[in-house]
Amino acid sequence: MVPETRPPLPPFTAATATEKVRLAEDAWNSRTPEKVALAYTVDTRWRNRSEFVNGRDEVVAFLTRKWNSELEYRLIKELWACDGNRIAVRFAYEHHDDAGNWYRAYGNENWEFDDSGLMRVRHASINTLPIAETDRLFHWPLGRRPDDHPGLSDLGL
Structure with a gap:
């Protein structure tokens, strides 16, 4: 049986970590x-805010719940730092x-990957603020997200 792999694989460089972040965003x-x-x-x-998620089945249940209540969800991620198998x-x-x-929700995530490029640990800290529809970005x-759409830094976020 061939083990699952999810390139790019650790250890990450700035370029491969940036690619990994965009793949996750997509x-x-x-x-x-x-x-x-x-x-x-x-x-x-996972630790997502104050919720703890363990295993893929719980990930699916968590995300199903999330996207059933967070309608027209659009996300931008940006690399902050990387070292070895962490981003x-x-x-x-x-x-x-x-x-x-x-x-609009703002947050930070810390990721740890196994040697096959699969994420084994995800810690997310998130703050959510109400915005007017006219303030959407x-x-x-x-x-x-289209390649020509501004990222977080370009938007001043």
Whole structure:
């Protein structure tokens, strides 16, 4: 049986870590929990805000719940730092609830990967603020952020 691999593989350089971050952003912007979960080890461990998630099945359940309530979700991730098999990321995402109230969430993630490039640990710290619809900055069609759309630093976030 061939083990799962998810290139780029550690140890990460700035270039390969940047690629890994964009691949993660693209997957999360798909809003497909089963697809996203494949980037994590079978026994992955997460801390997302105050919630603890263990294993791919719980990842799928968590993301399904998340995207059922965070409508029109659009995410931008940016590399903060990398070393060996670890990557630090900052991110922002926008969404609205079922009442039409818009929000922007800001956060940081710390990731640790196994030798096959699968994420085994994810720690996320996130703050969510209400925003007016007119203050939205992420306007691309749902799905992958276009390559020419500004990133976090370009947007002043």
